[in-house]
Amino acid sequence: MQLTSRLAAIQHPGLGVTGFGYDANDNRTSIERPIGSATFGYDYRDRIMDETWQGNAHADAAIHSIDRERDPNGNLTRVCQIGSEGTYERHIDYDDLDRPYQFSDSRGLGHTIGYYDNGTRESVTDARGFTVRYTYDPANRLETAVVDGQGVARFGYHANGLPEEISLHNGTRTAYAFDRANRPTELSHERPDGSATRYHATYHADGSRASMVEGRGDVGRWETTYRYDINSRLTEWTRATPQNRRTTSLSLDRVGNRTYELEQGDGYERDRTYSYQPGHQS
Incomplete structure (x- = not known):
């Protein structure tokens, strides 16, 4: 069996090394950082079930652990997050078709989802009774979203089904265009x-x-250009803004893993090195 490429470590100049551990199924089971560590547990279907964080390893340092529960059909039914600010729980209920229809949490927040007979979402009502209702075109594409007391959001499409325009009740408009290759x-x-x-x-x-x-x-005009190797792998990009111009260059190993990264320009320079577990670079 061919092993997949697994990132083993990242060297941060002046900040130390971040290391990663894995189980036999290639699930990431641990992170070791100079400022803290984390471990992860999985079920028999390789779905993450629990996380334990120590120190400041998590982006939100207040989080210490996260536990999950699933029903016999594999649906996520409970998430419990424990941290320095207390315990937060979220519960999810499903209908007979395994569609989530009710969300609730320990803060008294949540929402209920209604469905049309064909399975498309009909409405979402939050804990305050505030409701958004949805309609669809003959191709079951979202056409309008009617927001209680606020107006209508409208959605348009190109002939091939790609989005063309989104218009909100407050005058905000987003438009999309595509080439012949979509x-x-x-x-x-x-x-x-x-x-x-x-x-x-x-x-x-x-x-x-x-x-x-x-x-x-x-903010001005930003322009980014990209360069690739003969295998169409990204190896360099240059971004020019009104403030500066910087180029990021990548070195890759023979299977495409990033081994070195250098960002420089206008007197600025930052680099990183990456290493991988033996047997995962071929």
Whole structure:
């Protein structure tokens, strides 16, 4: 059996090493960081069931552990999070078709979901009684979302089913365009105050992204260009903004694992090295 590539460690210059452990099924079972550690447990179907965090290993240092429960059909029914701020529990109930229809938690929050006969979502009602109702076109694509006391959000589509436009009741509008290969080329987001953010993407003949131009209104114009090796693996990108221009270069091993990363430009420089478990680089 061919082993998959598993990240074993990340070297952070001046900050130490982050190490990773795995079980026989390639599930990540541990993280060891200079500021803390974590362990993970799985069920017989390789679904994560519990997490234990020590120190400041978790992005939210207040979290110490997370436990999960599932019903006989494998549906997640309970999540219990224990931390320095106390215990938080979330419960999920399912209907006879294994569709989640009720969510509740220890803070008194939650919502209930209603469905049409064909399984599409009809409504969502929160703990306050606030409801959003949904309608669909003949192709079962979301057409409107009616928000209690706030108006209607409308959704439009291109002839091939890809999204074309989303219009909100407050005047916000988002539009999408695609090329003949159904790759996104344009995205514009217009706000009620008249400001807008726009994106334009180009592609190489093999489908890999060549560039991304972002018009960010008052923030200015950002442009990112991408370079690849002969195997179409990303090896470099350069981002130019009104503030700076930086290039990130990657070194890859023979199976494509990232082994080294260097970001530099305008007097700035940062690098990282990556290592992998023996037997997972071939």
